[in-house]
Amino acid sequence: MASSVIMNETRRAKKFHLPDEIGIFVVLLLVAAVFCILSSSFRTYNNMLSLLLNGAVIAFLALGQTLVLLTGGIDLSTGSNIAMTGVLCAYLMNAGVPWIFASLLAVGAGGLIGLFNGLVIQYGGLPPFIVTFATMGVASSIPLIMTGSSSIMVADQGFSWIGQGTVFSVPVPVVLLIVFAVIVALILSWTRFGVQVYAVGGNRTAARLAGVSLAKVTVSVYVMSGLFAGVAGLIDTSRLMVGFPTAGTGNELFFSIAAAVVGGVSLFGGTGSVLGAMIGAVMIATVSNGLNVVNVNSYWQSLVIGLIILGAVGLDTFRRHRMGAPLPGILRRRVRSGDRQSAHADVV
Amino acid sequence: MNVEGDSVSNEPPLVQLRGLTKSFGAVRALTQVDLEVPASQVTALAGDNGAGKSVLIKTLSGLWAPDSGEILWQGHPVHLHSPKDAEHLGITTIYQDLALCDNLDIVQNMFLGHEPLRLGALDEPTMEIAARKTLADLKVTTVRSIRQPVASLSGGQRQSVAVAKAVMSKARLVIMDEPTAALGVAQTGMVLDLIKTLSDQGVTVLLVSHNLNDVFEVADRIAVLHLGRMVAVGPASSFDTQVVVDFMTTGRSTRFSGDERAADLQN
Ligand SMILES: Nc1ncnc2c1ncn2[C@@H]1O[C@H](COP(=O)(O)OP(=O)(O)OP(=O)(O)O)[C@@H](O)[C@H]1O
Ligand SMILES: [Mg+2]
Numbered sequence: 001m002a003s004s005v006i007m008n009e010t011r012r013a014k015k016f017h018l019p020d021e022i023g024i025f026v027v028l029l030l031v032a033a034v035f036c037i038l039s040s041s042f043r044t045y046n047n048m049l050s051l052l053l054n055g056a057v058i059a060f061l062a063l064g065q066t067l068v069l070l071t072g073g074i075d076l077s078t079g080s081n082i083a084m085t086g087v088l089c090a091y092l093m094n095a096g097v098p099w100i101f102a103s104l105l106a107v108g109a110g111g112l113i114g115l116f117n118g119l120v121i122q123y124g125g126l127p128p129f130i131v132t133f134a135t136m137g138v139a140s141s142i143p144l145i146m147t148g149s150s151s152i153m154v155a156d157q158g159f160s161w162i163g164q165g166t167v168f169s170v171p172v173p174v175v176l177l178i179v180f181a182v183i184v185a186l187i188l189s190w191t192r193f194g195v196q197v198y199a200v201g202g203n204r205t206a207a208r209l210a211g212v213s214l215a216k217v218t219v220s221v222y223v224m225s226g227l228f229a230g231v232a233g234l235i236d237t238s239r240l241m242v243g244f245p246t247a248g249t250g251n252e253l254f255f256s257i258a259a260a261v262v263g264g265v266s267l268f269g270g271t272g273s274v275l276g277a278m279i280g281a282v283m284i285a286t287v288s289n290g291l292n293v294v295n296v297n298s299y300w301q302s303l304v305i306g307l308i309i310l311g312a313v314g315l316d317t318f319r320r321h322r323m324g325a326p327l328p329g330i331l332r333r334r335v336r337s338g339d340r341q342s343a344h345a346d347v348v
Numbered sequence: 349m350n351v352e353g354d355s356v357s358n359e360p361p362l363v364q365l366r367g368l369t370k371s372f373g374a375v376r377a378l379t380q381v382d383l384e385v386p387a388s389q390v391t392a393l394a395g396d397n398g399a400g401k402s403v404l405i406k407t408l409s410g411l412w413a414p415d416s417g418e419i420l421w422q423g424h425p426v427h428l429h430s431p432k433d434a435e436h437l438g439i440t441t442i443y444q445d446l447a448l449c450d451n452l453d454i455v456q457n458m459f460l461g462h463e464p465l466r467l468g469a470l471d472e473p474t475m476e477i478a479a480r481k482t483l484a485d486l487k488v489t490t491v492r493s494i495r496q497p498v499a500s501l502s503g504g505q506r507q508s509v510a511v512a513k514a515v516m517s518k519a520r521l522v523i524m525d526e527p528t529a530a531l532g533v534a535q536t537g538m539v540l541d542l543i544k545t546l547s548d549q550g551v552t553v554l555l556v557s558h559n560l561n562d563v564f565e566v567a568d569r570i571a572v573l574h575l576g577r578m579v580a581v582g583p584a585s586s587f588d589t590q591v592v593v594d595f596m597t598t599g600r601s602t603r604f605s606g607d608e609r610a611a612d613l614q615n
Contacts, residue, residue, distance in 0.1 A: 190469040195456055202449035209431060209446060210513075211461030270451035 020264040021276045028283045035290035042293045049171065053163075053239065055285030056173035057082070059278055060232040061256030062263070063181055064114075064225030066277040069260055070188075071221050072201040072269025073121065073128035077113055078229040078256060080140035082248025085110045085233030087143035089159075090152035090243030099159035107230035113139055114226020118219035132222075136253075143245035152243040163238030173235045177278075180228065185274040197221065201269030251288075251302060258305050259284045262312045271316075284308075360423035362387040362521060362552045363408070363439075368417035370403055377403040379576045381417070385521065390543060390553045392563040392584070395573035396596045401556045404573065405523050408554070409441040410434035438520030440513075444529060447510035450499035454491065455479045457498055458513045482512045486545050490538075504535030511542055515551065522546060523554045528562055540566050560589050574599035 035042040061078045068075045089106035093099055113135055120131045154160075165172040188194035199207040200217045208214055232252075237243045263280025265272025284305060291301055361384040368381040377400045385391045395401045406412050408419065410428035418425050421437055428434050434441075448457050455472075458479050464471040479494050488508040491501070498509060507527050514522045524543070528536040536559075543566045547553055557563050563570060564584060571581045572595040580587075580595045586605040594601035 192463050192465070192470065195452070195460065195463065195470070199449045199452060199456075199460055202451035203446070205446045206449050207460065209441075209443070211432065211435070270449070 021273065021279060024263055024276060024279050024283065028279055028286065031283065031290070032286055035286065035294065039290075039294045042290055047289065047293060051285050051289040052174050052282075053171055053235075054289065055282050056171075056177045057232045057235055057252065058255045058259055058285055059177050059181070059281035060228045060235070061252060062259035062277045062281045063177075063184055063274065064221075064228035065256050066260045066263075066265050066272060066274060067184065067188075067197065067221040068128070068225050069265050069267060070197050070201045070269060070272055071217060072204070073218070073221065074132065074257075074267070075114075075117065075222060075225045076129065076132040076253060077117060077135040077139050078225060078232075079248040079250075079253030080136050081110050081113050081226060081229035082233040082236055082252060083143045083245055084113070084139045085230040086237035086247050087146060087152060087243040087245050089234055090154050090237055091146060093154055093156045093159060094152060099156045102156075103159070103162065103234050106234060107227055110230025110233060111223050111227040113229070114223040115219065117226070118222030121222065122215045122218045140246075140249055143243070147243075147245050149245055151245065154237065154241040154243065159238055160241055161238070163235050163240075176231065176235075180231070181274055181278050184224075188274060193217070193220070198270055201266075201271075203270075251305075254302065255284050255288065255305065256281070258309045258312075261309055261316070264312075264316070266316050267313060268316075359387070360420070361385055362422060363554075364420040364423070365404075365408075366418050366420065368404070368407065368414045368419070370400075370407060370412065370414050376576050378407070378414070381573070381576070381578045383571055383578055383581065385552060385554055386569070387520075387552050388547060388550045389568040390547045390555060390566050391569045391571060392555045392557060392567035393571050393573065394557065394560070394563055394592055394596055398575075399573040399596070400576040401573055402525065403576075405441060405525060405554065405556060408434070409439055409523060435517070438518060439523065440517060440519035440521070441523040441525070442507070442510045442514060442527065443525055444527065447513070448498045448506060451497060453497050454483075454494045454501075454509050457509055458482070458516050460513075462517055478516065479512070482516050483508070485549065486512055486515065486542055488512065488542070502535060503531045504538040507531075507535075507539045508542055511546065515546070515549075519551065521552045521554060523556075525556045526558065527555070528557065528559060536562065560592055563592070564589065572596055580604060 041047055061082075064078060065075055085106040088109050089102050092102035092105055097105070117128075117132050117135055120126055121128050124131070162172055162176075167175045188197060196207065196212045196217050199210070199212055200214060204214060207217075233248070236247050259281035260272065260277045261267060261280070262283055263272065263276035263278065265277050265280075287304060287308065288301055291304065292298065363383075363385040365381055365383040368378050368383075369376075370378040381400075381404065383391075383404075393401050393404065403412070407414050408428070410431045410433045413427075413429065419428065420426070426433075426437065428437075428439075431441075449460065452460065455475050459475050464474050466474070476494060483491065483494070486508065488505070491505055491508070498506060501509065511522065511524075527539050527543075531539065540562060543553055543555065547566075547568075553566075555563070555567065564587075567584045569582065570584050570587050570592065572579050572592060574595060574597075577599070579599045580591075580601070582605070591601045591604050595604070
């Protein structure tokens with residue numbers, strides 16, 4: 001009996017040592033390969049560029065979403081935050097504010113939405129889903145009210161650098177994304193705050209009893225999510241040099257949550273990584289772009305991505321079960337008699 | 349395990365409760381409770397369901413303020429307004445199921461809230477060395493890797509990690525609420541050994557348990573609560589199972605050689 005438990009643990013340990021990101025990365029390569037074979041226009045440089053640029057907006061949202069999801073929350077306001085910050089930035093520039101300051105102010109406004117989310121969730125004790133659902137509505141109305149629902153052209157040409165410029169021939173949005181993704185990844189794995197983010201998502205009470213400030217962690221992740229949504233808003237506006245009051249109310253939120261989840265970030269909190277979420281974002285961008293270039297009607301996109309989300313969440317639920325979490329519903333009866341019991345055997 | 353009888357040394361007990369009373373509305377959870385917890389010993393707190401054991405330890409860990417009465421720490425009155433206050437004194441409470449984050453590994457759990465830093469970043473090598481040493485000191489040898497997630501550990505191993513976490517934070521008093529409740533025989537043995545090792549190292553343990561076998565195996569002293577009153581306190585040698593059961597169920601026993609505190613003697 002003792003040996004069976006030891007073997008069981010060895011098997012478990014192996015699973016943990018193989019990074020989850022490898023799996024999704026392989027799937028990404030396969031998906032990309034299929035599209036390359038199916039369509040010659042998919043594999044063009046210009047298409048790859050537009051794929052990456054669309055991916056960057058999704059990825060920025062996914063980056064913030066990942067932080068929030070890791071703590072066990074969710075941020076539904078990021079999509080409409082794009083429109084708010086994008087329009088605000090265009091508005092400020094037209095009022096004569098230099099583009100750099102306008103950009104900073106707009107990103108700050110995105111952060112304010114996040115701050116509001118975080119404070120209400122932490123101190124109001126309301127569920128993140130409800131609070132950010134409400135701010136989603138608020139943030140989508142603000143640009144409509146500001147503009148009377150018309151778009152705002154940006155005249156300041158300097159601003160185009162954010163969405164259209166390049167650094168050593170790499171598009172600026174991609175550069176910005178890589179810089180921020182690396183920073184967040186380092187914060188998560190190298191700092192106290194990083195461990196605390198995972199701890200809060202894993203077991204809030206244990207984290208609190210260990211002296212972790214739930215308020216600090218919760219408010220910080222929503223602020224970061226708001227800030228990154230603000231950057232996404234700048235990129236969106238700068239690419240066409242127009243602030244659209246209805247930007248970001250389409251698939252952006254949906255795609256960004258899909259990106260995080262497909263990349264292995266758990267909707268239940270506590271597991272996942274920035275690298276995974278970024279691969280997930282490229283994956284979602286690839287599927288979306290690929291379906292376009294092989295001439296699948298765009299109405300199918302959300303359906304396909306919805307199915308991908310279901311698959312990813314199903315996989316996550318199953319993986320959590322392997323780590324000891326109870327499995328919901330029918331699956332429970334099926335799997336239970338197998339390996340789980342030996343894990344709980346009376347042997348140390 | 350360094351007690352003969354009810355040895356009274358000249359140093360004050362690590363913790364002393366005097367006339368502790370706590371009500372929740374009409375419910376009197378604790379009534380005039382007195383208790384001494386001598387340093388470096390294992391004191392077991394027994395009592396039937398609803399006797400007030402959890403309320404007592406929550407008061408001691410700073411979660412609830414008593415309505416009246418005082419808590420003395422090494423002879424000095426202290427006021428515990430929050431778990432932080434208790435932690436600063438060196439009181440660590442291990443609540444079952446609440447102690448650890450399943451998704452973090454052993455090292456991360458042991459240092460959560462107290463991670464050492466080097467140049468602003470987590471000092472992983474130092475943490476690993478200290479974690480290994482603490483587990484070795486506690487004679488915890490069954491853990492394969494200190495980098496495995498706590499979710500993959502057995503119940504007994506999880507308790508070991510929780511205790512190691514307490515030791516790591518320099519706890520003087522470790523309070524354990526039903527640490528063996530969900531465990532089988534072998535793992536219970538492991539946790540009891542752990543408690544003995546802890547007290548051998550000079551850490552004071554307050555153990556809440558329903559299981560009298562466990563109590564008699566590790567306790568130096570036994571205290572029994574009945575309906576919120578402390579009805580008996582004494583060295584473990586002055587009790588036997590039947591006596592403890594008597595106190596737990598009726599609040600009195602005819603065959604007790606220790607310090608009986610019949611409810612009506614108290615005021
Ligand atoms: N937060 C609370 N609010 C109201 N009443 C409470 C609260 N906590 C405890 N009580 C009451 O105080 C009394 C003592 O409860 P306590 O939880 O300390 O019992 P216990 O000895 O730990 O029992 P068990 O062995 O079942 O854990 C009970 O009557 C209980 O209903
Ligand atoms: Mg209790």
